[in-house]
Structures are given as structure tokens and as C-alpha cells.
Amino acid sequence: MAERDPLLARSLRALLAPVLAWARRESLVALPVIGALPGPAMRAWSEEGTLPLDIPTDAPTPRHADALVVVGRVSHKAAPVLLRLHAEMARPCVVLAIDAEPGFARVPLAYGCVPRVEEILPVDVVVRGAPPRPETLARGLAALAAIRAGRAP
Amino acid sequence: MTTWTGHLARLVRARLGPSALVEASARADGDELTVARARLLDVLRFLKADPDADIALLVDLTAIEHPQPLPSETESTTTSEGASTSAVLLPPPRFEVRYLLRSPRLHYRVHVVVRVEEDEPIPSVTRLHPSAEWLERELFEMFGVYVDGHPHLRPLLLYPGFEGHPLRLGYRASKAQPLVPLVPLLGPNESARAPVVVDDAGAPAAPAPTSAPTGGGGGA
Numbered sequence: 001m002a003e004r005d006p007l008l009a010r011s012l013r014a015l016l017a018p019v020l021a022w023a024r025r026e027s028l029v030a031l032p033v034i035g036a037l038p039g040p041a042m043r044a045w046s047e048e049g050t051l052p053l054d055i056p057t058d059a060p061t062p063r064h065a066d067a068l069v070v071v072g073r074v075s076h077k078a079a080p081v082l083l084r085l086h087a088e089m090a091r092p093c094v095v096l097a098i099d100a101e102p103g104f105a106r107v108p109l110a111y112g113c114v115p116r117v118e119e120i121l122p123v124d125v126v127v128r129g130a131p132p133r134p135e136t137l138a139r140g141l142a143a144l145a146a147i148r149a150g151r152a153p
Numbered sequence: 154m155t156t157w158t159g160h161l162a163r164l165v166r167a168r169l170g171p172s173a174l175v176e177a178s179a180r181a182d183g184d185e186l187t188v189a190r191a192r193l194l195d196v197l198r199f200l201k202a203d204p205d206a207d208i209a210l211l212v213d214l215t216a217i218e219h220p221q222p223l224p225s226e227t228e229s230t231t232t233s234e235g236a237s238t239s240a241v242l243l244p245p246p247r248f249e250v251r252y253l254l255r256s257p258r259l260h261y262r263v264h265v266v267v268r269v270e271e272d273e274p275i276p277s278v279t280r281l282h283p284s285a286e287w288l289e290r291e292l293f294e295m296f297g298v299y300v301d302g303h304p305h306l307r308p309l310l311l312y313p314g315f316e317g318h319p320l321r322l323g324y325r326a327s328k329a330q331p332l333v334p335l336v337p338l339l340g341p342n343e344s345a346r347a348p349v350v351v352d353d354a355g356a357p358a359a360p361a362p363t364s365a366p367t368g369g370g371g372g373a
Contacts (some may be wrong), residue, residue: 077332110326111329114333125348128353136351148270
């Protein structure tokens with residue numbers, strides 16, 4: 001019936017908007033992509049780190065995931081694959097990057113890696129640290145959920 | 154662990170002739186045998202097949218590049234020192250390909266070294282040691298040392314279209330060859346796609362008390 005009546009459809013959408021926002025904020029399913037130099041970032045995004053946060057991190061396909069989590073640095077070889085994964089995700093989706101500062105521990109930027117994920121993808125939240133503390137990761141995920149709740153489909 | 158310093162060099166010279174080895178020296182963990190490029194396969198085959206050597210495992214294969222003096226440097230050295238010393242001052246070959254081998258039975262390591270110039274190919278050892286297949290591909294793409302007789306010498310870690318050999322001394326470490334165009338990052342106030350950055354600096358000193366109960370039964 002709502003399909004035939006645009007006014008009713010609009011009203012229903014407005015009525016359900018808070019519910020949809022709540023669902024998006026509370027049911028974040030993440031698709032982790034492990035980069036080329038994951039070391040410290042991987043320690044943060046481990047099972048022990050994410051288990052208390054109740055976030056499923058095993059999205060079977062990109063279509064099932066709400067958040068793309070890029071752990072570590074991305075190599076130039078893997079960059080096109082990462083872009084394709086991001087393109088396959090259902091909208092609205094959010095992107096979280098966990099990585100140390102470029103040049104961390106005086107390791108110079110090498111020829112093989114993208115310096116920052118933000119340079120190839122529209123990243124919403126970046127969690128810095130090597131590895132970041134658990135509460136830092138939790139704050140990053142909370143910011144991510146808030147961004148996603150406010151994003152229109 | 155058996156102390157076999159010099160044993161293998163004597164063995165190789167006795168069985169394959171004195172011309173098989175260019176040089177032999179002892180290392181802390183075994184022997185180092187420098188062989189001529191033409192005798193590389195003979196030496197490796199002997200080391201693997203001979204029961205006294207029993208070097209059956211190829212652990213690693215890599216190369217070292219020696220910096221080459223500029224043409225102007227060699228000319229000035231030759232003229233100042235005289236023609237008699239010019240042969241002594243010849244630079245070593247550009248690349249030193251090193252085969253790190255091990256005997257699992259005798260717990261012994263051997264470095265087999267071949268010195269080659271840039272345009273000299275080395276023979277493939279994949280028929281003797283199948284583990285060399287990826288290592289030789291990596292050697293070729295990283296150093297540009299051509300491996301003759303490899304079944305498929307295509308890039309292993311790099312991607313098609315990558316120009317140059319990144320582990321050579323002349324390759325600038327920061328010279329990237331991206332496959333995806335990089336978007337230059339602007340300041341947080343200038344770009345709409347600037348992300349929210351969360352780091353340890355702004356973290357609260359003590360963990361928030363509300364986060365504690367979630368950790369208990371959340372995983373079930």
C-alpha cells in the first residue's frame with residue numbers, strides 16, 4: 001500500500017528513521033582486511049581486543065559487512081583489491097583504518113606501501129597507535145558507529 | 154654440533170678438482186664456498202648427492218650488490234697510482250649471489266657464493282632444489298639477476314608494470330609506483346574526506362567504569 005502512496009511511504013520512512021539509525025549504530029558487522037605491515041595494528045585488532053566490544057568480525061562477504069576495517073598498511077599491489085572490496089560493500093558503509101603513524105619507529109616509507117590508507121579510500125575514522133590501546137580502539141569504533149548512524153542510505 | 158671448518162672445501166676440491174672453487178673460507182656457522190659461475194650446478198649437485206657432505210636443504214637464496222666506482226674515480230686512481238696497480242684496484246663483480254644451504258642430518262651450514270656482473274645470468278637450481286623456484290623469482294625481480302632455465306621467471310612479490318629492481322643500490326627506497334592514483338591529503342579543515350583521527354593521546358587515564366560489565370558475558 002505504501003508503494004502506491006508516496007506520502008505514506010515518506011511518512012513511514014520518517015517514522016522508521018530513528019529505528020534504522022539505532023540498528024545501524026548497534027549492529028556493526030566488520031570486514032577486516034589485513035594489510036602488508038600489520039604487526040602492532042594486528043595486536044589491537046585481535047580476538048581478545050574485539051571480543052568485549054561485541055562486534056562480529058567475520059562478515060562472509062563484503063555485501064554482509066557494514067564496516068571495512070583496514071588493519072596495518074596497504075601495499076600498492078593490494079590497493080586495487082581493497083578498492084574493489086570497498087566498491088562491493090552495501091551502502092551506507094564506513095571505513096576504519098588502524099595503523100601507526102607513517103615513519104613510526106624511524107622506519108622510512110618504502111616503495112611497496114601506500115603511506116596512508118586515506119590516500120586511496122574515503123576513510124571515516126583512523127585509529128593511531130602501535131598498537132593502539134584497547135580504549136583507543138573502542139573510542140574509534142564508537143565514533144565509527146556514530147558516523148554510520150547518521151549516514152543516510 | 155660437528156666442527157667441520159675447511160672439511161667441505163677439501164672434499165669439493167678432491168672430488169671436483171681445484172678449479173671448482175674460487176675461494177673457501179670459514180664462517181661461524183659453517184663453510185663459505187665461492188664457486189665459478191660455470192661450476193655452480195656441479196658443486197651444488199655434489200653437495201646434495203655426496204653422503205659425506207649431505208647438504209640437502211636450500212634454506213635461502215639472496216644477493217648482495219657491491220657499489221661500483223664511478224668511471225672518473227677509476228681513471229684518477231689508475232693515473233695517480235700507475236699502470237701496475239690498476240689490476241689490483243679492479244672492483245669486485247657487482248653482484249654476489251648467495252645460496253644458504255643446510256644439512257639437516259649433520260646440522261651444518263654452507264654458503265655457496267657466485268659472483269656475477271649485471272649482464273651475466275646464473276643457472277637455475279630448481280631441478281636440484283625445488284624450493285629455489287620462488288627464491289629465484291624474488292632474486293630476479295629484486296636485483297635483476299637473470300636466472301637461466303627457470304620454469305617461469307615472473308614477478309613474485311611485485312606487480313606487472315613495476316619498473317626497476319627495488320633492492321638495487323640505485324633504486325631510491327621512497328620511489329613508489331602506485332597502481333591506484335593517490336589522492337593528496339589536505340588539512341582537516343580543507344577536505345570533506347578528512348577522517349576522524351583517534352589516538353592514545355586523548356584517551357582517559359582510567360578505563361571508563363561502564364565498559365567493564367560488557368566484557369564478562371559478551372563473548373557468549
